Amino acid sequence: MPTNLIVLAAGAGTRMQSDRPKVLHELGGVPMFRHALAAGEALEPDRTVLVVGHGGDAVRKAALDFDPALVVAEQTEQLGTAHAVAAGRDALADRGGDVIVLYGDTPFVAAETLTRMAKARASGYDVVILGFEAADPARYGRLIMSGDRLERIVEFKDADDEERAVTFCNSGVVLADGALLFDLVDAVENNNAAGEYYLTDIVEIANARGLSCTAIACDEAETLGINTRTELAAAEQIFQTAARDRALEAGVTLVAPETVHFALDTLLGRDVIVEPNVVFAEGVTVESGARIRAFSHLEACHVGGGAVVGPYARLRPGAEIGNDARVGNFVEIKNALLGEGAKVNHLTYVGDATVGAAANLGAGTVTCNYDGVFKHRTEIGARAFIGSNTMLVAPVSVGDDAMTASGSVITEDVPEAAMAVARAKQTNKPGLAKRLMERLRATKAARKKD
DSSP: OOEEEEEEEOOOOGGGOOSSOGGGSEETTEETHHHHHHHHGGGOOSEEEEEEBTBHHHHHHHHHHHOTTOEEEEOSSOOOHHHHHHTTTGGGTTOOSEEEEEETTOTTOOHHHHHHHHHHHHTTOSEEEEEEEOSSOTTOOEEEEETTEEEEEEOGGGOOHHHHTOOEEEEEEEEEEHHHHHHHHHHOOOOSTTOOOOTTHHHHHHHHTTOOEEEEEEOGGGGOOOOSHHHHHHHHHHHHHHHHHHHHHTTOEESSGGGOBOOTTOEEOTTOEEOSSOEEOTTOEEOTTOEEOTTOEEOSOEEOTTOEEOSSOEEOTTOEEOTTOEEEEEEEEEEEEEOTTOEEEEEEEEEEEEEOTTOEEOTTOEEEOBOSSOBOOEEEOTTOEEOTTOEEESSEEEOTTOEEOTTOEEOSOBOTTOEEOOSOOOOOOTTHHHHHHHHHHHHHHHHHHO
């Protein structure tokens, strides 16, 4: 049976005290709604719908930049969770099967938990709710069970003393047949103090129709919702701790785990060594045996096996570091391929370039890739040696086994095995330095007298 995913991301998040929509605040290096999408992928959804509202244009852009296959639906008025689910109806009109509802501000629901919900649904239950045992039930809605059957969801304000003593609480996550879910949503009324349409009401409606409802339990930590900056900071700590633990268990060495920061999709191979104060932004893969040295920042890049990056290196989007290559301190690489065994050891910028295997770029090398309007590429051949403080004015190429003299400004292609010298001839003026300094000191002294 196919499954479709609806992620609700329409709320304003006023308690965040922000001009940005709540779900665009980052957790693990990505907008928080992406965590719900990642969890939902465990069910291999046929279609995924993101329901936007407050700041909808910005959320839509972030969603489609991430995955153009996402379908974005708009909740023009925020009238409750059932109303938000109904906004996804048209996007799924041509899709059969089940629908699972997740929340863009509840990032920690585990893929394994959703799989257990799907198994409960496959066993014959019409509606499956995700619940949790709350250490402090507070004002959560209570799940009133009779054996495995969920009888109703009671909001705290409507619960009597016996119901308030129940600690099995509602997370808001729902799984049901799509056509049934939307039919139940249509029957939800807004005769409550807030005047909103609550998704939780579908359980009572389903039971009244003789349908079967149940609840699957998960750890309370999975249901953490983010509504404030304080909760976002706490969630980041939870995410980072879990990411570090997964890396260690997978055979990665973290010299100072508490100082390393991961993104949602960071992938590190076995025997990778990560030194202190390294930041992995979105889209980083590091192959086995590589070493990321201290104070380096990596984003949307790939590091090959046995390579060494840093310390104090920055790999920007599109950087491809070959096996056993070396990227040293204060080196920045962007949209560039560094071939196997190539070395860029210090104080260098390589952008929009290809560097051949075993090439060596001296300190202060810069690929001058931008003319103010367009970006241009630099091609450096295998085993080429680029002298310190060389400016490579793109588009330009340096052939295999070629060299550039230190301090050169290379504006023309350098043939294979050639030596390029592109600097002004040095001229020495005897005694001029002394005479110049005497004149300058005299001028300074005269100005002090005035």
